Amino acid sequence: MNHSILKKIRNKLSNREEQNSLRSLRDNSSLVDFCSNDYLGFANSLPVKQSKQQGATGSRLISGNSNQFESLEQKIANFHNADSGLIFNSGYDANIGLFSCIADKGDTIIYDQYIHASIRDGIRLSNARSFSFEHNNLLSLEKKLEQADGHILVAIESVYSMDGDLAPLEEIIEVCEKHKAHVILDEAHATGVIGKKGLGLAQELGVASKLFARVHTFGKAMGCHGAIILGSKDLKSYLVNFARSFIYTTALSEHSLNSIESAYEKLNNAEEIIRQLHQNITLFQSLLSKNLQSKLIPSSSPIQCLLVSGNDHVKKVESELQTKGFDIRAILHPTVPKGKERLRVCIHSFNTPEELKTCVSQLEKLIV
Numbered sequence: 001m002n003h004s005i006l007k008k009i010r011n012k013l014s015n016r017e018e019q020n021s022l023r024s025l026r027d028n029s030s031l032v033d034f035c036s037n038d039y040l041g042f043a044n045s046l047p048v049k050q051s052k053q054q055g056a057t058g059s060r061l062i063s064g065n066s067n068q069f070e071s072l073e074q075k076i077a078n079f080h081n082a083d084s085g086l087i088f089n090s091g092y093d094a095n096i097g098l099f100s101c102i103a104d105k106g107d108t109i110i111y112d113q114y115i116h117a118s119i120r121d122g123i124r125l126s127n128a129r130s131f132s133f134e135h136n137n138l139l140s141l142e143k144k145l146e147q148a149d150g151h152i153l154v155a156i157e158s159v160y161s162m163d164g165d166l167a168p169l170e171e172i173i174e175v176c177e178k179h180k181a182h183v184i185l186d187e188a189h190a191t192g193v194i195g196k197k198g199l200g201l202a203q204e205l206g207v208a209s210k211l212f213a214r215v216h217t218f219g220k221a222m223g224c225h226g227a228i229i230l231g232s233k234d235l236k237s238y239l240v241n242f243a244r245s246f247i248y249t250t251a252l253s254e255h256s257l258n259s260i261e262s263a264y265e266k267l268n269n270a271e272e273i274i275r276q277l278h279q280n281i282t283l284f285q286s287l288l289s290k291n292l293q294s295k296l297i298p299s300s301s302p303i304q305c306l307l308v309s310g311n312d313h314v315k316k317v318e319s320e321l322q323t324k325g326f327d328i329r330a331i332l333h334p335t336v337p338k339g340k341e342r343l344r345v346c347i348h349s350f351n352t353p354e355e356l357k358t359c360v361s362q363l364e365k366l367i368v
């Protein structure tokens, strides 16, 4: 047997170890949650139906489709003020499927430099040319738009997952309209969080109809699995025919669809929970000293990041916070640029004022 491949993977793991950036799986479920995407606490409160439920049987195009799928897609599309929607097994699958098939050779995809890995991977599978523009920078976007050919698609997020800041959506749409470019908005961290009833940034700003497509994921505030791509009826039909991550995979089971349906029912009545979430975000920020505020990446979302430079340093702070009972995760280089390592504090509606106060006092002691 040729062992060189084993040697190669060991070397790559050793490199990660040397950079103190080796990832491993852990279970911190006993700690106070300041790291999950379960912003509204739905993950612990979706009803479980006791009756027998249909399991997974095949892909949507073979045996996996059902009336429930189609009516749920239309219900969610109506809720988000869209013509049509197509459910994928995850946000990762939705973005891979969409970006790999939407543009062809001769077309151009332009994306924010901080875009999520699932969109980057989708773009890598596409035959289109692609460029990134500087994060949230309209001048940089415009420069890239001037170099673009063919059909032009621009990929952005409502809330950026590693910084927590929002895209200047209206301004981006304006620049894109000038260059006849189509905007695709990933609303993963805005779903359930931003705007009235947590409908997302596009609906909050009243610009949903100006977007080519929106991606809402169910694995964050909705507390379950899956995602939906919203857009025109033709876009849905196109994805059913060309999005490989939709075609070549087993469809979600009835249980998953029931969870998504329950989560949307809960969201329809969650104004108080969403208000509590935003109150907690404001409380967290107001508790920070001037020193910590100077390290905070400006954000009005539940993702609050404190810059703590260096993998060794930020990992040490993370581990001390965990011994004190707080599950706050360090974001390391190479996930973020060197020197921009950070503690990513995720605020939830269910975090108590006491938890927030003790968490901040620990942060004050550990970050100097």
Ligand SMILES: Cc1ncc(COP(=O)(O)O)c(C=O)c1O
Residues within 6 Å of the ligand: 090, 091, 092, 093, 095, 116, 118, 157, 161, 186, 188, 189, 217, 218, 219, 226, 227
């Ligand atoms: C912006 C963004 N898009 C897509 C995804 C992927 O969603 P899912 O976890 O449902 O695969 C994530 C989650 O990590 C995300 O942060």
